[in-house]
Amino acid sequence: MTDMAELPPEPSGWLSEPELDHVRAELPVLYVNVVPVRVDAMGQVQEVGLLLRADDDAIHRALIAGRVLYHERIRDALIRHIEKDLGSVALPRIPASPAPFTVAEYFPVQGVTAFHDPRQHAVALAFVVPVDGDCEPSQNALDIVWISPEEAASDEVLQDMTGGQDTLLRQALAHCGVLP
Helix, strand or coil, X not given: CCCHHHCCCCCCCCCCHHHHHHHHHHCCEEEEEEEEEEECCCCCEEXXXXXXXXXXXXXXXXXXXXXXXXXXXXXXXXXXXXXXXXXXXXXXXXXXXXXCCEEEEEECCCCXXXXXXXXXXXXXXXXXXXXXXXXXXXXCEEEEEEECHHHHCCHHHHCCECCCHHHHHHHHHHHCCCCC
């Protein structure tokens, strides 16, 4: 029988900045993307939540996104990133067995796919998640704006998104049957 003291410590799942830079240079990194929505009693999407973020002296609209940690279930990563960006009382309704509506592959070189991340090659599982609670933006999100699916699909809104998230938003709206 193995003595518990002999087992290596459980990894934290976090990488230091130099470690993360090394991994990003060598391997695709797994992410989740989340399109938060408000739905009616019949499950029809009524509103889409878009974050406002400030990067490189510009404000843009964004989806919830973040890495999946080592030893972290997809469900737990979804909850962690939703709480990180929308607050602890957002009350997301994540199914017992979450399934992405698509997979987005981000490349550091533009034009390989519709998705671009200059830092890395990343693979993102994309989910539409109904949110019932009060949302208070946190971390690096300045605000969350709830808009109709029609407004979310407008050129005015989509042009404010970067890295291909406009494409992902249109795919989410189509998946939910609310793309005008």
